[in-house]
Amino acid sequence: MSIWSIIVAFVFFASILIAKKMRMTTRNLPLGPPRLPIIGNLHQLGSKPHRSMFKLSEKYGSLMSLKFGNVSTVVASTPETVKDFLKTNDAECCSRPYMTYPARVTYNLKDLAFAPYSKYWREVRKMMVVELYTAKSVKSFRHVREEEVASFVDFIKQSASLAKPVNFSQKLMKLSGSVICRVGFGISLDGSKLANTYEEVIHGSMEVMGSFAAADYFPVIGRIIDRITGLHSKCEKVFKATDTFFDQSIEHHLANENIKDDNDIIGMLLKMEKRETELGEFRLTRNHTKGILQNVLLAGVDTTSHTITWVMTNLITNPRVLKKVQAEVREVIKKKDDITEEDIEKLEYFKMVIKETFRITPIGPLLIPREASKDLKIGGYNIPKKTWIHVNVWAIHRNPNVWKDPETFIPERFMDSHIDYKGLNFELLPFGSGRRICPGMGMGMALLHLTLINLLYRFDWKLPDGMNVEDVDIEESYGLSCPKNVPLHLVPVLTQWT
Template sequence: MADQLVHLPQQLLVLLLFIAPFFFFFLIRSMRRRDGGSVRLPPSPWALPVIGHLHHLMGTLPPHHAMRDIALRHGPLVWLRLGGLQVILASSVDAARESFRPIREEEVGRLLRAVAAASPARRAVNLSELISAYSADSTMRALIGSRFKDRDRFLMLLERGVKLFATPSLPDLYPSSRLAELISRRPRQMRRHRDEVYEFLDIIIKEHQENRSSSDDQEDLDLVDVLLRIQRKGDFPLSTDNIKTTIGDLFNGGSETTATTLKWIMAELIRNPRVMQKAQDEVRQVLGKHHKVTEEALRNLSYLHLVIKEGLRLHPPGLPLLLRESRTTSQVLGFHVPQGTMILVNMWAISRDPMYWDQAEEFIPERFEHVNIDYYGTDVKYMPFGVGRRICPGIAFGLVNLELVLASLLYHFNWELPDETELGNLDMKEEMGAIARRLHDLSLVPVIRHPLPVDM
């Protein structure tokens, strides 16, 4: 997004690290049972009066590093009191899985029912549209506690924004030139786009304010409720525009990357029937006749994890170009790099470099079978979520969504191309944009293999 949409005060950025759901925080519903009995809370470090555990997060380490150290000492689930907020810090994949599990399961059920409706007639479904709707609803419910009533219009608006920010404008290329600012239409278009997005987000904020105005009950708090509570208490300088920008950025990051990755992986599986069959065989063998993919079963789907890892190699979900700036004058490969130079790291090219990858352009999940490479940028040749302090904070959130949907689509359905499409002609062109999305929608014919359970 444009700089004016994403630059927040440093103090606010620190605060958002505490509460963003993509760091897998979720507020505990209540500190006592309804019958008045005390509950067993997760462990926590020592606290101070008034500020609680804030002092553990305000040292020299970045907050997410400090949180990791707390988790190493106290376990994967830790209770924290940050001022007046009661927070649960989830620092393991298992804990993150549980955070939004009911939302995921319900939204996956909606997606599968929509796909299954087309199966009896052997009718092609626009899988791209269905996946986008699933990802948007799941992310929005995690952020605001419910589906967005005008989701389709909001998605169209965000789609326009993706195209608007796809290429640099004159002021981006000549940031010190007032002339470039004056003659370029892009800044005005960006401001209009921001205002339209803010109108939608105003509706969300107003609804939350009305719902909470008569009660201070902390049950079922979502991110918007937390931000509004902080704003009311005045502990941090948090404007309504800050809240709207935060919601918009988290929604974009949480929904678009998951949807884009799922579409690419399904397209790669269609192009590679051997891999598709192997992944389906594993899912169906592990699940048996349970008629429903469970999150417990996901842990046993080792080949599915390789498929996802390979999909992320060929199609990194974030910016194909990792942007940084040299803070000091330095030497790189023997060349002088002046201070203040913009650095573009082409992660897309690195992940397809034949120097590091055999058959680099081919979809071969087995390449990761006996290689210890993770998602966290520890190996420079594989950085699907970025690297360093600005690595994507929602890795576990996104991976759980990917695994559950992909396993469900492979378990319940066989997949075919529409009659008029031959395997060798499947369009794999990319769209020029903020992220490397498919240029055209992916339409496939679903054939039910395992019927959906009646309670889905």
Template sequence: MNPTMLAAILMIPFLFLLLARRKVISQKEALLPSPPRLPFIGNLHQLGSIPHRSLYKLSKQHGPLMLLHLGSVRTLVVSCPKIVEEVIRNNDLVFATRPMSKLMDVLSYDKNDIAFAQYGESWRQRKKIATTHLLSSQKVKSLSFDRVEEVPLLLENVVDAASRGNGVICLTEILNSYVTNVITRMVLGSWISKEKKTILSKLSHDSSPLFYEVSFEDFSPNLKWLDVLSGLDRKIESYKKNWDALFEDIIKNHANESKEENGKNNTYFIGTLLDLQKDSSLGSTITNEHIRGLTMDMIIAGIDTTFATLDWCMTELIRNPEVMKKVKEELRKVAQGEDMISEELLGQLSYMKVFIKEVIRLHPPAPLLLPRESLQECQIQGYNIPKKTRLVINAWAFGRDESYWEAPEQFKPERFFDSTVDYKGKDFYFIPFGVGRRICPGMDFSMAIIEIALANLLHRFDWNLPSGITIEDMDMDEGGGVIAFRKQKLELVPTASMVN
């Protein structure tokens, strides 16, 4: 028999197997659960004003791995820890990048940051700089002087506001001011004026709702003109110009900021970056754009997530008086009659730490983790996932998964007693700061700010709702945006505690 003919006959079974495998993959892709969609816009109309809640409801109907079509963009939504574990263990590198969009370009300072920029060698170098030189435990500890100096100012603001408002204060606004002050000070230096801090705070908060603005160009390039008509292009351009103007002032004025202040080493983040820019031994080049992108990350991500968590902490304490009592008793025991709780004492506050964990379980600062995008074709749960598919992880849903949490809707810090579960990314059902290569490197930075403020606010004051307001009157919904701020501002009545 002709050798070519023989080879062809022997190949026939393999061809059938290959065709069968392709058919299975095609069927798997076709069967990927997906809500019905409308022409042109797909499932955009189903995101709602609070997307993480809308997607959670959809996942109850269509499953924990769900395909949405946001315009022309294929988007996988994951609402199950088990699936995320599979993604990270098998395809973390595949989903290591961010999707391109007009807003992402602005928030990444033209792809020069670490939070929003796309994956690659330059991104890896920037992340290494951030984790080694900006957000290491040693660096966070070295800035304790700045945190400690801001706490008495926070307490004074509480007293001053109470004296001017018939005892009732808007604690949300005071907490926002405190977080803005301490983060801008640690990132930029103490020269930043009150006016500049106000602008930075506004730009930080504006980024959250802006993130969910629909850009028609991103979902259908031929409709770029609609972004002009809707005013989105003008809004984005104005946002970018405000940052540009601020950075010009920041870099120019930094030269006047002394690194030695009151005998303390105050090498702020931007100073560290400018010093590294001149360091020829670093092994990589740091441009002015890199400095702006990294600084922008520290301000946007730092202010919003830290402030939102601190505000939720005080809200849950008011709603759970028994928890408040336990936290205050622990503080009284640890303080031993001192007026202030120092950073050295924070390590002894075991109950307060599990309380904070419970807060971010129910109220993760970024309930939908920033979207990822597949760099190549891969498989998840047996489904074929094409290249350039977006991945959205609903971390808010994870905190309500009954497979991992007993009575998940109950606020119960004790669930973390005698537990090794932590938010550092190893426990896939508790990932409020992300997971894998794209995990937020600023967790310790944020927690240090939250713990010292919370400890002293509770040690120095007793807190109650204004007369006529009950716990049932408190609205626990989040505002729309990538950061889950509580929609309703927190108004409380502080009274001085007996600390001895």
């Protein structure tokens, strides 16, 4: 090869590198870690993407660029950067990217959680907030919560009389499932199509919808990869199980004329299907109803049960806090046998314990991805249209610049604090914020409060024989929600007023 050929080749490749660098500079994207060809940064996610992203953000910044296959993403990891997306630019950042398996599970995005921002989404959101998740609706289902919690307490009493450990992770799933089946579907969990598989189906659904699926990042070969890994078959399995359950619930309503339309959520939705007037520009179809019911089932059962489990985990591993919160609850209740939801208003330390649980063990450590609907400027960087936006709640809640001693469970940090979990304070975002905030927050919190008050008031708690506080596993598993990795087992002890 001649010297001129070498010079030409050198100039050619140098030009490519310079042009690439100039394009990156012109685009002015947030910083991010180096990428591998084809897969980008997917190899850096690990089994717990929220933790991996937090570590990367410590090096590359609170607003960080990542590439997942063909998809460009940014990750927001501090209250300031998250506020830019969820408040300042909420309208431009509240749509959803198309995600293959959530689309399948929600009847091609006919739900509320994964549907893209559109006129349809706005009408459904309005319907859910105005007709299904109002304070009046939450209150109307109070008797269901009280009956199911009373049944749960009876089971705990039997376990206490035998000094038998209770599998909290399992029994709280059953409690939440029983409440949601009655409130949402008008049928009992026992005897339903989900009776023997509800725990597996709920976990599987959340895992499928929270997965980083190859089909979303590699348009040509992604579905083949997901078939090899088993993700595709798992999605089909949970979809068929929940679809059969929805059909059973709908048939139950249609076959029983005595059931009032407003007795449960499915009844309300079926009533809307029959309306002559349309839902804005859209008519509610059976698949719309099923898509919405998918959100009701999964969010209602999974998040509430896991949050209560995490509260009890944090309390049993922090005896000082357990003793203090039980003292408050028992002082307020004062040996009442009939515990009401109004009692929560008087329990200040109890509320701090719940906030601290949301902070240190958030159920949704990564919010469902959003998508930029136009080119944006955030924090001095360019965010191109169609960029996926990940909000790392776990990183915010563990950030030492936001929280003192973030790895320690300290409910007192919320004393005299204005910070709440309802989406207005970006230091604490268990339910998200902005247009996409969880609409079922009130329904879930009502069950959480009533269950916890009963557990703390009526029983003392200890670890199974041979276990110490240090032996309690506090690791989370990953999915759309993050349940406790190892089930929590506790031994209830009857109090004198139980």
